[in-house]
Amino acid sequence: MTLLRPAPEPPGVTDAASAAQVLVLATDGLRARRLAEVEELRLAIRWATIQGHPRDDRDPMVSPGGDGTPEVREHAIPELAMARETHPATTRALIADGLDLVHRLPRTWEVVETGGCEPWVARKVAVLSRALLDDQVPTVDRAVARAIAGHAPSTVLELARAKVIEADPETHRAERERERHRRHVSLSRADEFGYRHVIARVGAGDGAWIDAMVERVAEILSATMGHDHSHDELRSIAMGWLARPLDLLKLLLEHTDTTTGEIPAWGSDDLAETVARITTMPARRLAQLRNRGRLFVHVTDEALRTGVGVARIEGVGPIDVRQLREVLGHADVTVTPVLDLARRRRVDAYEHPDTVKDHVWVQTGGDCFPWTPRSATRDGVDFDHAVPYDDTGPPGQTGPHNSGPLRRRHHRAKTHGGLTTRVVGPGRHLWRTPHRQAFLVDHTGTSRLTDDQAESMAQAIDDGVELYFSCFQ
Template identity: 30%
Template sequence: MIETLGGPGTEVDDDLTPAGLLASIRSARAAEDAAAARQLDLAARWADLHPPESIHSAATFTNGRGIGMEVEEPIAGDGCPTVAEFCVAELGTVLGISTVSAKRLIGHALELRHRLPRLWAQVQSGRVPAWRARSVAEATIHATPSLTPEAAAWVDAQVAAVTGRIGPAQLDRLVAETIKRHELAADDPATDPEDGYLSVDPRHATLHDQDVHYAGTMHLEADLDIADALDVDRVLTHGAELRKALGSTESLDARRAQALGDLARTQTALDLHSQGQTATRCTQDGLPVAREVVLHAHFDARSVDDGQTVFTPTGRLEEGQRLVMLDQVRAWCGDSRTKVTVKPVIDLNALLEAPGYEIPDRIREQVLLRDRTCVFPWCSRPSRGCDVDHVIEYDHDADTEDRPQPGPTVTPNLGALCRFHHRLKTHTAWHYDVIGPGEFVWTSPHGHRYRRDPTGTTALDPPGIPRPPRP
């Protein structure tokens, strides 16, 4: 019997000896590495075909730690060519990845080819797997402070010699240490101290609110002054011990996490109370509401024989698109100083419409709940941060010229688009059609077609096959 191992064209006899099977696995991995190296090369060539002036401005990453703090960063380091922002989306959809992932692929390819040439040569010769080289490129692209071409070349020389001979964790440490050594060596006291690595302030406290675990947790990371960090650790240890003394059977880690939440809520409440400020929202103890977290949880409900409404035990949390348990929501709401707001139920199947171009809140909310994310192929940006777009463009002159409105403000003609893909649809040859409630078919400038619905993205017929005429 013959079976496939490693993809089409790689046939393996299932009667192989253990040694033969290992040889076949090694061969399949070599073919996979060669394909990944080829993909990097093709991504770089795609970038070469699309300089910014050919379509639009240069592609960038939007980075920041909060609203009002976002900055645009190039997709590759200083010395690499820039790339037209809108060309990235078509590459991503062909590969079945998001636009952000496609930016990362192109950025890594350009970083390796132009700033890390030794590593690039090793990837293309098969001596270093593409994924290892890409991890180095990711570090050099986003190093703080930014690496000059000379600094990147120095890192390349130090790292390329051993990249293929050490493990991933060792490689990550080596890259980080190499970047630091170069910056410290360049930190000449005779020069402006603000130019040195040691002048960079690494302190921050960042809540990753887009990464919500199914257990109802978020990841918080911080870099603090040593004294502050030790104080926080001492307070968390004390809070964990106090909870244990009061009968908690949770693990130490769980109790420390709870102590951090207690610290935030109690301190906020006590500060406001001690300052004699008038609380606009108070509980029975006279303290202001300390917990006011906005979460959008959705549960299916059904009516039983006695007329009561019964909710399913599991639902969906919009924040992070994750599973949430009904018991968790009950626990969050059970705190006496938690503000709870219940919004009216919205029928996602109802057809809502409005005169004019402006989209009322009730229609906007229905579209955001229906689509859940941006409806561009493979995009996963939550709909709460998206624009609501008229699929068929609204004609502002139709009423004055007594013509039928081709793009009315009605839910079937609306879709959630993140700002980037909204601009992409407006300024390029990308377009999409509605084929059902919350279901769209997108067509790329080169004729690739994709179906996007609440379950995800499906690639349709390849270019060259006629598509149905637009309604």
């Protein structure tokens, strides 16, 4: 009897099938883990319900959750902790988060129950909003429920913080006042190599200015020390210059170009003469010496008009709009015109001009890589052609219709990892992977698409049509 061997698979077919299977298993495993965590929350909630009444007058009750959640027998919590093999404080936190999600954040809990988001993110939202009263927390719940399934965790938590401020601005201001007294600067003990950590808790505005000054001094020092020091080392050395204000002033003056690019005449080696010249300089000339930078602040017209609301500073996060004075108080602010996003800005060159970059950035709202946090800043991304630029191709290849902001590592992943993208509408980016996974990134976050949906969307945009689906996989 002769046994016939099966015909060998064509090269690469088995590997491709295996890779695709791994990706499917990874997605299934993610959902299974999330649902297992949901079950943990359900059991904690059920235990709290069972233990929701005192046994006698000496059986104390506690309220682990926020306003509006039921009480639980205090002495019942350790027993559940033992069954879970955790510390009672850990189990108490689980009960508190579960009760908050069910009673205070029901819309968010609906998403959590389906496995559509990370339960730990929802639990963190419960903690962030716990101080709100029962009638205030729906503001947070509505916003988070819309975002938690599609956005990165850091984006959801930033949104939650903003909504907590919006829901109860008075309490936020009172907490800010308490936190003001917790600011500090301290030094660690020197290590065996003679180095120490400087630990400071400062205002967001002061922190930004300190960072900018350290960066500027490190940039100057790189000309003479850069060959033997990394950028982090130069920033550490620059920090020491802040303790020598006169030397620092002299260094900055000598490397400030206010007219022709040459070292100004008043930047001489004679420190006393330099300082004397500075003290007699007109205010307009002194203003030229300030470090310049770009800060993107997102704020509504109503918040500007009323002075009440939340502003978001790229790289900082949400703050009370009244705190803008602390951040911008020492700066000369130039307000740039509002962009008309209806304009079709297109150029023939490979390089993105600033007007196109601004358009793409405002339209997209952050890094357009799937599931990535929207915490990138405009100056911290590359503006990538979705369809690669072709030197022999048609005019107008560079513009919002074919561009997306990407952090450098995401840009490299797209370029070298076989990923493809298409801009399928204003601020809408279609991604496809080598193993036929597809995702849509837009203002709602990241949504998973079927291969057929992705293909239809790509074909539609070629015909000048934006395709929308009522629901995604």
